[in-house]
Amino acid sequence: MTESMEEYCQLVRSVMEARLDGKTPLAFTHTYGCQGNVSDGERINGMLAQMGFDFTDDPEQADFILFNTCAVREHAEDRVFGNVGALKHIKNRNPKLIIALCGCMVQQQTVADKIRASYPHVNLVFGTHVIPRFPELLYRTLTGGKRVFELSQDDNTICEDLPVRRDGAFKAWLPIMYGCDNFCTYCIVPHVRGRERSRDASRILAEAKELIAAGYKDITLLGQNVNSYAVKNSVSTDGEAWNFPKLLREIDRIEGDYVLRFMTSHPKDCTEELLTVMAEGTHTAHHIHLPFQCGSNRVLKAMNRKYTRERYLELVRMAREKMPDISLTSDIIVGFPGETYEEFCETLDLVREVKFTSLFTFIYSPREGTPAAKLPDPVSHAEKARWMKELLSAQEAIAAERCQSMLGSRQRVLVEQVDERDGRLICRTRDNINVWCEGDAGLVGSFAECEITSARNWVLGGTVLMRNS
Ligand code: 5AD
Numbered sequence: 001m002t003e004s005m006e007e008y009c010q011l012v013r014s015v016m017e018a019r020l021d022g023k024t025p026l027a028f029t030h031t032y033g034c035q036g037n038v039s040d041g042e043r044i045n046g047m048l049a050q051m052g053f054d055f056t057d058d059p060e061q062a063d064f065i066l067f068n069t070c071a072v073r074e075h076a077e078d079r080v081f082g083n084v085g086a087l088k089h090i091k092n093r094n095p096k097l098i099i100a101l102c103g104c105m106v107q108q109q110t111v112a113d114k115i116r117a118s119y120p121h122v123n124l125v126f127g128t129h130v131i132p133r134f135p136e137l138l139y140r141t142l143t144g145g146k147r148v149f150e151l152s153q154d155d156n157t158i159c160e161d162l163p164v165r166r167d168g169a170f171k172a173w174l175p176i177m178y179g180c181d182n183f184c185t186y187c188i189v190p191h192v193r194g195r196e197r198s199r200d201a202s203r204i205l206a207e208a209k210e211l212i213a214a215g216y217k218d219i220t221l222l223g224q225n226v227n228s229y230a231v232k233n234s235v236s237t238d239g240e241a242w243n244f245p246k247l248l249r250e251i252d253r254i255e256g257d258y259v260l261r262f263m264t265s266h267p268k269d270c271t272e273e274l275l276t277v278m279a280e281g282t283h284t285a286h287h288i289h290l291p292f293q294c295g296s297n298r299v300l301k302a303m304n305r306k307y308t309r310e311r312y313l314e315l316v317r318m319a320r321e322k323m324p325d326i327s328l329t330s331d332i333i334v335g336f337p338g339e340t341y342e343e344f345c346e347t348l349d350l351v352r353e354v355k356f357t358s359l360f361t362f363i364y365s366p367r368e369g370t371p372a373a374k375l376p377d378p379v380s381h382a383e384k385a386r387w388m389k390e391l392l393s394a395q396e397a398i399a400a401e402r403c404q405s406m407l408g409s410r411q412r413v414l415v416e417q418v419d420e421r422d423g424r425l426i427c428r429t430r431d432n433i434n435v436w437c438e439g440d441a442g443l444v445g446s447f448a449e450c451e452i453t454s455a456r457n458w459v460l461g462g463t464v465l466m467r468n469s
């Protein structure tokens with residue numbers, strides 16, 4: 001922590017103490033959206049803990065409520081507006097409550113203006129570039145007597161040395177870079193997260209070592225496009241030339257019992273070198289999340305994705321050659337402006353050809369300020385929803401087939417949690433596939449060997465045979 005951050009943490013602590021007559025302040029925080037946002041949320045919670053806050057799951061009990069928002073699709077924004085509107089009643093009952101919004105959504109001027117005009121019960125709004133200044137901004141909110149809006153566009157910030165309060169005890173997110181320079185024409189992220197900037201490799205390695213020593217079993221390296229790590233503006237202090245495969249290899253060399261993952265990979269920057277490092281690694285999962293978005297070359301061009309369907313399939317072939325057991329997952333957008341049914345069928349074909357383990361599928365959502373939002377979009381939402389249904393049923397058949405083929409096999413899994421509905425253990429294979437297992441709840445947080453005993457559609461069931469860590 002920087003000195004000034006520490007000072008502001010102390011100041012907030014004292015102000016809250018006086019404000020609540022010595023009672024420990026309680027924070028309710030909620031993060032929407034991608035893992036990058038979740039990781040930011042863990043740092044915000046770390047700062048709150050440093051400011052003397054405890055945490056509650058009940059907004060009614062909270063002295064401070066924060067929503068860390070996502071802007072990637074309209075639906076995510078609508079949910080936030082609905083939930084923020086509902087806080088008005090809580091604030092009426094507890095006028096001392098401080099309400100804050102941060103994250104990608106509020107980084108957009110139009111959203112900030114709407115909050116200013118229509119949500120007067122929100123006290124503090126801050127964007128993605130000023131997260132390290134959160135304690136100072138909260139202090140200003142508490143003492144300045146007016147609402148604080150801080151949406152600076154300065155995108156040189158890297159969140160180093162921030163305290164972290166991790167959500168999990170054995171799964172950890174490890175950001176390696178921030179921002180995105182790709183400007184896919186549908187995407188708001190580069191507009192709200194700013195330009196790509198990579199963390200110093202030595203800092204990442206040190207954090208990975210700490211996590212492994214602390215017993216973390218599943219570590220995911222994070223970035224909007226991890227494959228361009230250190231390509232543009234490496235701030236490495238050791239004078240070495242870094243790239244993502246080298247970073248992955250060096251982290252993989254750290255001794256310990258853990259699985260190493262990463263996301264997201266942009267196909268245009270996915271190299272043979274990366275696939276080789278994955279194949280040769282000891283800890284790296286044989287899983288790659290490689291969003292292809294669409295199977296038509298015309299649409300890919302309109303999306304500014306900078307690869308073709310053929311190149312994508314070539315990458316898949318190469319990955320399978322090096323790792324026959326590789327699990328592939330992807331993101332798909334259905335109904336990009338001007339996409340025809342025939343073009344959508346090229347997406348369907350690609351899905352059937354590659355046989356992904358699972359898919360994240362989205363109906364195109366226009367985002368103000370992006371080039372795609374200005375394109376004619378003649379296909380109705382109802383029609384796009386029909387295409388989506390077709391895609392989902394194709395994928396379900398593929399997933400069911402894959403699950404069937406795993407029946408009777410033995411898998412090493414990380415036992416992640418107990419399913420509250422039926423007491424079974426939710427486990428994850430190294431290929432990132434969930435298995436619901438009968439077994440002892442005491443195994444949560446450890447590796448175990450399990451046998452797959454049932455495959456109903458795309459849901460795997462199993463029995464834990466023994467602890468394996
Ligand atoms: N509409 C629908 N889906 C989108 N995504 C990004 N922007 C949009 C949008 N405007 C999807 C992409 C991306 C994932 C994180 O979200 O598939 O890979």
Ligand code: SF4
Pocket residue numbers: 180181182183184187188189190224225266
């Ligand atoms: Fe958005 Fe494309 Fe960047 Fe991913 S690579 S965050 S889809 S602009």
